[in-house]
Amino acid sequence: MNRKEILVSPIVHVLGARPNFVKAAPVIGALRAAGAEQAVIHTGQHYDARMSEIFFDELGLPEPDVNLGVGSGGHAEQTAALMVGLEREFTSRSPVLVIVYGDVNSTIAAALVAAKLHIPVAHVEAGLRSFDMTMPEEVNRRLTDQLSDICLVTSPEGIGHLANEGVAVERAHLVGNPMIDTLLANLDSFDTGRVREAHGLPDRYVLATMHRPANVDAPETAAALVRHLHGVADLADLVIPVHPRGRANLLAAGLDDHDRVHVLEPLGYIDFIAAVRGAAAVVTDSGGLQEETTILGVPCLTVRPNTERPITITHGTNRLVTFEELVPGVRKVLESGAQAGERRPPLWDGHAGPRIAEVVMAFLGGNGALG
Secondary structure (H helix, E strand, C coil), X not given: CCHHHHHHCCEEEEECCHHHHHHHHHHHHHHHHCCCCEEEEECCCCCCHHHCHHHHHXXXXXCCCEECCCCCCCHHHHHHHHHHHHHHHHHHHCCXXXXXXXXXXXXXXXXXXXXXXCXXXXXXXXXXXXXXXXXHHHHHHHHHHHHCCEEEECCCHHHHHHHHCCCCHHHEEECCCHHHHHHHHCHHHCCHHHHHHHHCCCCCEEEEECCCHHXXXXXXXXXXXXXXXXXXXXXXXXXXXXXXXXXHHHHHCCCCCCCCEEEECCCCXXXXXXXXXXXXXXXXXXXXXXXXXXXXXXXXXXXXXXXXXXXXXXXXXXXXXXXXXXXXXXXXXXXXXXCCCCCCCCCCCXXXXXXXXXXXXXXXXXXXXXX
């Protein structure tokens, strides 16, 4: 491997949504330490500063080289705009590798454009499967893995999923979870007391996040969800930073029409995880939060029929619940004070970033991509 060639051949990271930033920080840091030239493209899929820019500041990410400013829109509209902007950037930058994260529209758009331009793709968080093709995220991650030259896998079952889909074994690498790298690196910064004081929160509360289309897009479903969230608030104060997606439907359904519901604006990473750390329980439909609660030992009730992260159930605090099971589930947690066991998923040890950098550098040095 010629280190000088790597220094002049950019690795481009494509980031679009909050979980991407959290996963990318340790990867970018490890590749910087390895001497790689890098560029960061922020697609602007999360266009609210509280959902994007603050994460760059808090996580020590380099300022994006470009922000495409795509914003919201339907899947076809947003993905098309992403592809147009990314094709322009990839053509002008000639990256030696494109690294994509997670399963958002920015992820599949970047993978498609790179593949058509014959640029190698690395997918961080490859191999996750819910086996529910009604989820747009499932479509995105399946297609991204098929287009990726490097599949960077966070948990062991992902290796099997990729093998079952015909992904060559040499393309798949179990590296651990870079989101957990970020969590562990910032543990001392998660000051729950400060967040409670700043937002007027009680000592005991349940924290909720809801943004999945299946839960919030249809007004009648959002209204049913709000009724059950009010049931949770009957048991304990409910703190809910409201994601831009679903905000209108949840508020229209009367989310804040309960004395013990605390509706907050989206929080930065440090404040949000501090709030999670201090919660008696978490109610969510988020993927990443299932992982973060597993490491923090906070009971998590995931309001979905399935999860692409089953290891958070077998090795963590997570439990899947229906709307009807939500209130009884929270009641049980509050009465028992249930916490996590001692098991932690393999390689969720804070060193996924360096392992990813090692795989990437070996690939660039060995596949002829550098000339």
